[in-house]
Amino acid sequence: TATAADSNCLNSPWGEIQVGKETLTDYVFSDVEDWSDAPSVTCGASGRGYDYGMMRMMIDRCAGALAGHLKMAPGDRIGLILPNLPEFVVLIHGAMKAGLVVTFANPLYTADEVKRQFGDCNVKAIATIEMFMPVAQEVAKSLKDYKGTIWVGGEDDKGQGVYGLRSLLMADHQADLPTVDCEEVCLIPYSSGTTGMPKGVMLTHKNLVSNLKQTQCPKMMKYEGEKGKGDVLLTVPPFFHIYGFNGILNYNLKLGYHVVTMPRFTPDDYIKCLVEYQPTTLFVVPSLLAFLATHPSVKKEHLQWVETIMVGAAPTTDSMLEKFLLKVEKTKDEIKLLQGYGMTESSPVTLMTPYTYPYSKVGSVGQLVPSTQARIVSITTGEMLGPHKSGELWLRGPQVMKGYWKNEKATKETVDSEGWLHTGDVAYYDEEFYFYIVDRTKELIKVKGNQVSPTELENVIMERPEVADVAVVGVPDPLAGEVPKAFVVLKPKQKLTEKDIKDLVAQKLTRYKHLDGGVVFLESIPRNAAGKIMRNELKVLGMKK
Numbered sequence: 001t002a003t004a005a006d007s008n009c010l011n012s013p014w015g016e017i018q019v020g021k022e023t024l025t026d027y028v029f030s031d032v033e034d035w036s037d038a039p040s041v042t043c044g045a046s047g048r049g050y051d052y053g054m055m056r057m058m059i060d061r062c063a064g065a066l067a068g069h070l071k072m073a074p075g076d077r078i079g080l081i082l083p084n085l086p087e088f089v090v091l092i093h094g095a096m097k098a099g100l101v102v103t104f105a106n107p108l109y110t111a112d113e114v115k116r117q118f119g120d121c122n123v124k125a126i127a128t129i130e131m132f133m134p135v136a137q138e139v140a141k142s143l144k145d146y147k148g149t150i151w152v153g154g155e156d157d158k159g160q161g162v163y164g165l166r167s168l169l170m171a172d173h174q175a176d177l178p179t180v181d182c183e184e185v186c187l188i189p190y191s192s193g194t195t196g197m198p199k200g201v202m203l204t205h206k207n208l209v210s211n212l213k214q215t216q217c218p219k220m221m222k223y224e225g226e227k228g229k230g231d232v233l234l235t236v237p238p239f240f241h242i243y244g245f246n247g248i249l250n251y252n253l254k255l256g257y258h259v260v261t262m263p264r265f266t267p268d269d270y271i272k273c274l275v276e277y278q279p280t281t282l283f284v285v286p287s288l289l290a291f292l293a294t295h296p297s298v299k300k301e302h303l304q305w306v307e308t309i310m311v312g313a314a315p316t317t318d319s320m321l322e323k324f325l326l327k328v329e330k331t332k333d334e335i336k337l338l339q340g341y342g343m344t345e346s347s348p349v350t351l352m353t354p355y356t357y358p359y360s361k362v363g364s365v366g367q368l369v370p371s372t373q374a375r376i377v378s379i380t381t382g383e384m385l386g387p388h389k390s391g392e393l394w395l396r397g398p399q400v401m402k403g404y405w406k407n408e409k410a411t412k413e414t415v416d417s418e419g420w421l422h423t424g425d426v427a428y429y430d431e432e433f434y435f436y437i438v439d440r441t442k443e444l445i446k447v448k449g450n451q452v453s454p455t456e457l458e459n460v461i462m463e464r465p466e467v468a469d470v471a472v473v474g475v476p477d478p479l480a481g482e483v484p485k486a487f488v489v490l491k492p493k494q495k496l497t498e499k500d501i502k503d504l505v506a507q508k509l510t511r512y513k514h515l516d517g518g519v520v521f522l523e524s525i526p527r528n529a530a531g532k533i534m535r536n537e538l539k540v541l542g543m544k545k
């Protein structure tokens with residue numbers, strides 16, 4: 001690894017991957033012949049699942065139905081409002097096979113939140129389940145050139161433009177599917193990036209396939225010869241987030257693992273799944289690791305089959321890792337606790353702990369994955385910094401997004417002309433090129449791994465005529481990591497209570513965006529000369545009050 005640093009930037013100590021020309025779906029399912037009878041995805045709540053051969057057939061048929069029956073054209077956007085279900089895989093890969101571009105929303109979003117996202121990227125079809133049909137139909141009414149709603153688990157209702165997924169697949173609609181180029185965009189997840197409202201992140205087949213190859217680098221991850229060896233993954237992070245979709249679902253499907261998932265997390269159901277499916281691998285977010293480590297109902301016997309745990313998407317603490325090892329009464333050699341770091345804008349993984357990382361590095365988010373370069377840039381001078389010096393983390397590689405959807409300004413601010421992604425995270429690295437994330441300069445708030453854009457909450461609060469100014473920041477929370485807190489300035493002689501503000505946000509936005517950090521009324525919001533909110537001052541204030 002002595003060559004990992006040159007004068008200009010750091011290179012991955014793990015070398016390069018061969019960036020291929022495959023589409024995502026073809027790549028993920030390219031080895032299916034070897035295990036077509038093995039289970040692919042199972043719903044842990046209902047037990048419903050499909051083997052790999054069946055899954056691939058359903059994907060092909062779904063592509064035929066979308067192109068041939070709903071008349072979706074290559075490049076058209078389809079919106080998913082789906083929890084983690086086996087059919088999620090059928091729809092997302094079916095759509096990609098038909099050359100469509102997928103965007104997904106949290107099913108617990110309000111209709112306002114979904115309308116904004118699906119309207120922004122002109123969605124022409126929505127797929128959902130019965131529980132979210134009312135939201136889907138309300139959103140559909142606001143969309144132009146709408147082709148229809150696909151109802152997973154439901155029947156056709158042609159008068160309403162509703163198609164049951166099952167009947168679509170049974171009909172075996174034929175269509176000439178397009179030849180899809182790997183440079184084409186296939187997924188538009190939403191991320192607020194470093195500032196402002198959530199924006200569409202344009203990811204191409206090549207971005208997503210590259211990231212699978214990077215994170216499955218045989219040397220780094222010791223995966224050689226282990227594919228399809230009957231491993232079972234139990235996972236709850238949502239597939240409608242880039243971590244769940246590419247980092248977990250596609251990652252494990254490519255390996256031929258049995259993916260067991262749940263549409264909704266409850267401690268009892270999760271423990272039931274541990275016992276029933278005996279998972280060898282868990283992919284979690286820090287709050288789920290905390291649950292496993294500290295919840296009294298989770299016993300070490302429940303975790304006896306687990307060999308590997310991947311923790312991603314938000315910071316986790318050394319002490320939580322220690323607590324977990326104490327709970328399972330295992331050593332670091334008997335159970336691998338891997339960590340990853342990334343962003344929606346980078347498909348998502350850029351840093352990962354290698355399989356054999358030494359215990360002294362616990363707390364690190366790992367090393368650069370292959371074909372990825374980094375710089376640590378001083379926040380004050382813009383200089384490139386050496387080991388043990390904290391600065392903004394910049395990253396470059398084939399997994400970095402094409403840009404933000406219809407937002408050139410934000411794209412230019414985030415990915416510079418040399419291709420460096422400015423992450424808005426503060427990090428340093430040590431002599432062995434292990435990275436440590438220490439802070440965030442961007443506005444983003446992370447609640448249980450979910451993104452919360454302060455701008456989105458501020459816009460909602462500003463809608464009240466009594467409000468003169470507002471700023472929202474994240475404050476630390478032992479369970480959620482961070483929670484949003486609002487600082488509000490009222491116009492003269494106006495009265496609003498903390499409850500008024502909280503209720504307003506609760507009406508408009510989904511649960512995890514609510515103001516669990518509380519509301520503080522101020523005389524003025526601290527702003528710099530350019531009028532930018534000085535969020536760090538508010539964070540300090542937020543911790544005191």
Ligand code: AYL
Nearest residue numbers: 243247312313314315340341342343344348349365437
């Ligand atoms: P987004 N430690 C600290 N902060 C993190 C970490 C981590 N391990 N991972 C992500 N973040 C923060 O787009 C950081 O501020 O990404 C980063 O800029 O929802 C932001 O979250 C990005 O938020 C995996 C699995 C990475 C998942 C991910 C995260 C994808 C979500 C690597 O192996």
